[in-house]
Amino acid sequence: MRLHIYRILGIATILALALSSCEEDPSPLTPNPDPIEYVRLQDELTFHTIPKSDSVINFQFDRIDRFQFKTIFLMSGEDTLSQADFTTSDFNTQEKLAVSVPYKFDTEEEYYFLVEAVDYSIPNTRFTYQLPPYKHIFAEAFSFRPIAEFDRMVDYDFSPSRDFLFVSDFSGNEFSINRIDLRNQSMDTFFSKSEIYGNLIRAASDHEFIFTGLPNEPYDPAHPDRSFLRKMDIHSKISTIIGDYSSSYGRVSRIIDGKMIVNTSEPTLYSQKAIDVKSGENVNLGEIQNFVREDNFERFIVGDYYIESNDLSLNPIPETGEESIFLYEDENGFEFYLDILPREDAFSYRKMFVYKGGQKLFETKPSDLGYVHLFLKFKVSNGKFIYHKTHKSNHSYLIDGIYSVDLNTGEETLIHADFSPYYLAVYDFGDKGVITQRRWEFSFMEKLEP
Numbered sequence: 472m473r474l475h476i477y478r479i480l481g482i483a484t485i486l487a488l489a490l491s492s493c494e495e496d497p498s499p500l501t502p503n504p505d506p507i508e509y510v511r512l513q514d515e516l517t518f519h520t521i522p523k524s525d526s527v528i529n530f531q532f533d534r535i536d537r538f539q540f541k542t543i544f545l546m547s548g549e550d551t552l553s554q555a556d557f558t559t560s561d562f563n564t565q566e567k568l569a570v571s572v573p574y575k576f577d578t579e580e581e582y583y584f585l586v587e588a589v590d591y592s593i594p595n596t597r598f599t600y601q602l603p604p605y606k607h608i609f610a611e612a613f614s615f616r617p618i619a620e621f622d623r624m625v626d627y628d629f630s631p632s633r634d635f636l637f638v639s640d641f642s643g644n645e646f647s648i649n650r651i652d653l654r655n656q657s658m659d660t661f662f663s664k665s666e667i668y669g670n671l672i673r674a675a676s677d678h679e680f681i682f683t684g685l686p687n688e689p690y691d692p693a694h695p696d697r698s699f700l701r702k703m704d705i706h707s708k709i710s711t712i713i714g715d716y717s718s719s720y721g722r723v724s725r726i727i728d729g730k731m732i733v734n735t736s737e738p739t740l741y742s743q744k745a746i747d748v749k750s751g752e753n754v755n756l757g758e759i760q761n762f763v764r765e766d767n768f769e770r771f772i773v774g775d776y777y778i779e780s781n782d783l784s785l786n787p788i789p790e791t792g793e794e795s796i797f798l799y800e801d802e803n804g805f806e807f808y809l810d811i812l813p814r815e816d817a818f819s820y821r822k823m824f825v826y827k828g829g830q831k832l833f834e835t836k837p838s839d840l841g842y843v844h845l846f847l848k849f850k851v852s853n854g855k856f857i858y859h860k861t862h863k864s865n866h867s868y869l870i871d872g873i874y875s876v877d878l879n880t881g882e883e884t885l886i887h888a889d890f891s892p893y894y895l896a897v898y899d900f901g902d903k904g905v906i907t908q909r910r911w912e913f914s915f916m917e918k919l920e921p
Contacts, residue, residue, distance in 0.1 A: 510598050518532045518602075521870075521890040522607065522870060522888050529572075530570050533864050534568055540568050542554055543572060545572050546584065555570050556570070557569065563892070572584075578607055583604050584602040585600070586600040587599050610872070611919065613887050613919060614916075615916055616917060618914055619658055620911055621642070621649075621911040622643075623642055628672050631676065631726065634654055635651065636651040636674075638672070639682075641669065645663065646668060647663040647669070648663075648672070648680070653906070667682055670682075673731060674726065675748045678704060678705050679702055680705070681701065681748065683698055696717050697717070697736075698715060700714045700746070702751075711751070714746040722734055724765060729748055732756070733746065742757070743755075745778075756783060756785075759774050761775070769799075776788060789829070791808055793824060796809045801850040801851050805827050806826045808824040808826065810824070820842070822834070825878060841861045841871075843858060844897070846897040847898040847900075848898070857874065857876070859897060871889055896908040
């Protein structure tokens, strides 16, 4: 019994000493972290503005050496209305960062954005950029109904009836020739596995197309620059030679009223000739400096001349006094010209002019420099026309898309927001529909109901 009591007393003594030791030697506390310092930067950021709806605005920012963008804040006064974190861009992961900001915008209210960034070599510091005042603008006038998409499209052309679309694709490093029936959106492949070359396609009829040659085409050392143009019937799968052109520098027009214009290298590079795609008759046009415009579907244009499709006569394009390239003349006599500016930041931006009767009616504003794309066929109606415009990266809220231009006032109005790094071609075929091509996809562009 006495031994048991001593044992209990010993244990109590050990516990008392342990507690006393804890009180005299407490564990050190974790030090407070250094406070975060916020630094406002005055530099201007370059970005693309991409409104997606009435309640979503996207941005694509150019990356900056040293800083990593982290968060963007939508502000009104001192209030934070929304915020979002940056991600890499879907289009250019090496040079661009993207961010999407949700908020139910009031189009009459003015907001601003703060971009927060870090420099990992300077800890406990947040750097902020303030973007210019912002008012939300979104417009959506059209919907796009997909027709077909290809893997590696090389060339395409619409048949004269505009009912069919011929497409050359290079999927798996092999050419295939496809024909899309635009009336019912069905597609047939008539040649695959590089049975024929598809570097060039021109639609001669609903069931015939022009191409550049067969894989076993014999090489002629006496004419190394010559490439034959063949017309293929998809029903018989028999082709016939209808002419030739320069394989190195050659240009081949679209087919207009059954004729096409090409250039050869014999006797000179600018030797032009017209080919009747039905009969195969070749007519020499002489030497005309420059090449035929391959993407003009309405008129033959070679250098500074129209070539009339009926009699192959040359008519000079009206001069403007500007260093510009003629683009288009509508049925009311409005003439559209393009000026390609000196290269800047690895890009050559474009400027557009509109004339009538020798008088300049419109000129792209310096702040709107970028790329301009006219529709295939259109007319100025009530002094207005529409076109597609993309901007270079900038410091303000310039929106890519389809714009309406009032030639009476020079005012431009966004009617459809549309951002993409890929060129948008628009072909207006009247009652056959409006067809667009972007990268390797074709769609019907349809006007939304107001």
